[in-house]
Amino acid sequence: MRDSEAPEKLRPARLSAADILRTGAVGLHARRARVVLSALGISIGIATMVAVIGLSTSSRADLMARLDRLGTNLLSAEAGKDIQRNDVKLPKNAVAMVERIGPVQHATATADVETRIRRSDLVPEERLAGVTTQAARPDLLTALNATTHKGVWLDGANQHLPVTVLGAIAAERLGITEPGEKIMMNDRYVVVVGILEPIELVPNLDRVAMIGFPAAEKYFGFDGHPTTIFERSTDASVEDVRDVLARTVNPGGEGSVKVSRPSDALAAKAATDKGLTALMLGLGAVALLVGGVGVANTMVISVLERRQEIGLRRALGATRNAVRLQFLTESLLLSAVGGTGGAALGAAATYAYAKSQGWTAVVPPWSLAGGLGATLLIGALAGLYPAIRAARLDPTAALNAT
Template sequence: MRPVDILRTGAGGLRSRRARVVLSALGIAIGIATMVAVIGLSLSSRADLLAQLDRLGTNLLTIQAGKTALGEDAKLPKQAVAMVRAVGPVQQATATGDVDASVRRSDVVPQERTAGVAVQAARLDLLRALGGRVRSGTWLTTAGERLPTTVLGAVAAERLGVLGPGEKILIGDRWFVVVGVLAPVELVPELDRVALVGFTAAQHHLGFDGHPTMIFERSRDDAVAAVRDVLARTVSPGSPEVVKISRPSDALAARAATDEGMTTLMLGLGAVALLVGGVGVANTMIISVLERRQEIGLRRALGARKGDIRLQFLTESLLLSALGGGAGAALGAVATAAFALVQGWTPVIPLWSIGGAVAATLAVGVLAGLYPAARAARLHPTTALNAA
């Protein structure tokens, strides 16, 4: 038989049982769609994380004081930022400091009702060092550093009900004018929940002692590890063990690793769905052989060889799997693109995942069709023609 005759015969067998073919192909489609979507979404998410890391940089280190040997809270020295800047490869160093003051929307709100918003003193170069941006209004300025002005984090503004610059909030017992609201700070999300005031204003109006609570440092990419090794001794030469150093970008890297693990799990689930679909195809083909014994006997009587019968049913199995695989690949690609766009990611649908889906589909088709095809080829023409 010519290849075109084999395809025509196989397709004819599928057209005669359309409902069963659709249901069998659905199992294959679900498995393939799951695998394509999982790969696409994982790569889209990881690409977004890597782009985020490239944008924010991996050279930011944070320095904060831990506990002393007696269990008391240690303090960073007031000149700690200057000490960090003295390290050769350091390019930027800035700081924030915790301020013991309540934040209220108005004086009718009890002092204990702070809406979960804390107060921190901030140096003027903080926003530039963190790669943050102001969503509305302005950042703290040199001229206004001594004045009772504040910039709210994104969450803090929402919790306090502040719509934008020009409004007033009560910090401690003094009214502060909101001059700006920050966009979410991706590397340091803790700043989303605070009211930031200038160091000088915090000292003059809120009793801030001037000790930084957290220092943010950026250095050359090739020197991050070396700088990390000397920061504790630089900031606290007498007791470096009380200084904690961390890299905020590690959290994003950990998310990428977690996504990779989840991808493996979901691919396993997709493979199980594909296996179930393959079992469904094999079951469909076996039933087809039983129902078409007279057709097989007639073809054998007219001169068809065992190999022709075997190839016919194997082709039907391949076409059935290919139908489900094609639909599944298309569905997976559409689902990936739609979900990625909703999440604000750049959709990534690698061609190798589509190629892998096609290869997996053909493999399932061959495996699912081998036994039914061999069983059909073994039927004796006389026995097949006499079948009820």
């Protein structure tokens, strides 16, 4: 070598991405029990968040499907009280007047009937079953998209007879399981000819024993005035019909008529579920934060326990940056293990619960991606300080550490 030639400057070797991953994985493999416990905290947080999002999304999807099936174009007009707080009676021809509204496709009615319902005459009169009586028209089920569970509905023939159709809850309270059994209305036996499926749009009818308008007038002194009008119109005209329904049902006394859309109650339930979802997501975020603290604690302890290893690596030529990357990679891998397990657990919980409820399970892909992204962010933040601390260790002091 000639004197004029300068010695070649030595440069530290650089680890490839594969080497960094391998080094980080070895550090985790050596402390498996601690890794599992630390990853569990991350898993719980991610599983909670994914399951909450999945279950709320599945619930809302099921609710929207039910609304589509039941229809959102049903309106009800119910008699209330006048300004003197007296009960208002709707005109007997209220249904016919509503049917004259152009967009209305179907109109029907129910009416309260004063009776005392018992299972039999052996039950004292003061021990009522918590079931009320309403007169109903034969076209009520068509308007409400309701169905019978057992037996038949009121029709043109039996609506004149002392027969009744029970709502689902009414049948349960009276202990009626099959059509053909009898119950007492006042002092008269009536035959149960049918039991309804639960009526989702008008759940108060589940607690009612329904009889025909003619039978109510003939046997129970009913005056023929309807209490509630139900109508269906085209979807595009619901709001227009809503604006004129009260004064059509009761001209001159529209202020005493309460108009509502039964499907609004189901839609409100979806809004309520959103509030509960936000609360549960907050709890999931807290669990995720606790898991991140666990990861940070694990990595700090790992640095303290491995000072001699760090010192040896530095003495053999590992740069500060290589040491930083090693411990940061360990933290990211630890969080990724917990996040992946948590996402799988949350998705499994969503599918299992949705199946038990008869829902279509929906796990939004963004919830999985967001969960894993949050996991990696927590891992990076949790591992940053331990990685910097490890890189700052003096090789000589680290090798002499006990």
